[in-house]
Amino acid sequence: MWLTMGRGSGTSAWGEVVAELPAVRPVPAASRRPRRRRDWDEVVIEAGLRLAGYVAVILIGLIFAFLLKEGIQALLRIPLSEFLSTTVLDYQGNPKVVRLWQPVGDAPKYSLLPLLTGSFLVAVPATILAGIFGVGTGVYLAELASTRTREILKPMIELLAGIPTVVIGFLCLASLGTFLQELLGTTFRLNAFVGAIGVALVTVPLIASLTEDALRAVPAELRSAAYGLGATRWQVIAGVSVPAAVSGIAAACILGMGRALGETMIVLLATGNAALITLDVFSSVRTMTATIAAELGAVVQGGEQYQALFLVGGLLLTITFTINVVAELVLERMRRRLAS
Template sequence: MRSMSVSHPTTHELLSQKGFRLKEWLIERMLVAAGITSIAIILLIFLFLFKEGVQFFKTASPFDLIGKTVFDPYEERHVFKMMWQAVSVLPKYSLIPLICGSLLVALPATIIAAVFGIGCAIYLSEMASAQLREFLKPTLELLAGIPSVVIGFFMLTLAASFFQGIFHTKFRLNAFVGAVGVAIATFPIIVTLVEDALRAVPRDLRDASYALGATKWQTIWDTVVPTAISGISAAMILGFGRALGETMIVVMATGKAPIVTGNIFSSVRTMTANIAAELGSVAQGSEHYYALFLVGSVLFTMTFVLNLTSEIILTKMRRKLRM
């Protein structure tokens, strides 16, 4: 009976069906290709940054990246100097002042953003009413949507003088001003991620804590935050990565003096600011040009490792909380 009810397809139908399958197959391949694009782009970024970056070593030694022994006319002797001074008779390409500058901006920025970000996220997820959340979340998105050049402009024209008035610093533009600007830019990212981590904590745990007689604050401090701690640390690592990579704010607000210092009120130059300030005026294929790509490679590797670490922590946390 069954075989009788099946009508045999004509050749034409078979052909069109085949065409149909071919179309579906083609579309699927194209979508796979689109999916692979992001992997390809990450690989291409690696490839092209390093391809240009390693050519620096054709003319310079790896030790130049730490420092160079040069004759100092003031002290009248040879001294070992860790300097970035690319446009000079004897160019110096030490990465130490740049990395130092980047850390001096990114670390305080992450700390400021994390203190406010974690506080704000706890408030949003544990205390705020539903209406307040409805209002605060889009506002945070608007804050995240402010272009970094606008924050940089604000720090440069208004906030820098304000902070100089408070702290009486030597330089109007310094690492601290940059750090505050970067913190403003990093804050929404940290809030969003920490809030996600807090919301992923199962309700049962909170209820159990309340049932044992704990107050709201005790529940937050002893139950919710410890459970979400890996998510919170992932958020901070990611925030640190963003702070390291922030460009326009630091170009405009940190003063750009490449010096090795631990003073947060000193003018500093970060890796990002260095590339932004110098790549425009450099001859393609020169030692200086390759040095800038090398700085880019170092920066990219650092942020890549930070992003990956945060990603791995988050994946582990999700797996744990799902159990």
């Protein structure tokens, strides 16, 4: 219908759209049922549609329930302090506190600290990189680019988002890692920074398109008023559009961070997967997502490590969930401000 509507339709004398309507046979008066009684098929269909609508709610509930179910069992089985550190005896018999994620072996160690620092060591640089590029791209597409440039560049950015993450991860592993190591002379070929670049690549389109949407939501009158006062184009952008859309842009970056924390395949392939506690972005790290992906295939179902991995998953889900809620609140604030 859309295809035929465009050219075939026009505007009538009253300014209304005249479009070809699909034929609806009017119900003959004789067969029309009394208004009060609802048709059974209508009721059944509406119930079915409502059920489909609530499936999303049910699914989100089930996801939380199942992760909690296994995760809580891990909390009951493994002493709470073990998730921070374990005391082991070194070779001279002296007790030593270690913070390791080493679930396989005689004395499994379940410190979540290396996984948490690993996740953030990838996600924070990735978000900074993606924020710079994404916001720049969003501003350019919304405020600066001509329609023609935009029609070429925007699909390209969207296509970048469509590249499977395993492909980005593979390229980081096969090309970017070596290239960066030769360029920067790092110790590890695969490190948090390589992973961060990969993750940034898939986050940029998200931030760019959300930034663009936020800027487009700024009323045109604000811009016109600034131009009327003699502002230059950049003054309008930096002084009016971006400040008005700042909540939306912030929400875009927050959502980007959530996406970066949840990214699995890229970090699994590109960060080297050594569970170290470090703040060096050029060190090999292991994230929460990569830990689950690498270990779940080889664990005993229902075992201690299995439940610990569900706990890691539950922690990850809680973090990303919180991030999404924060982003939603920030967006809500922007909507209210623009509405008033």
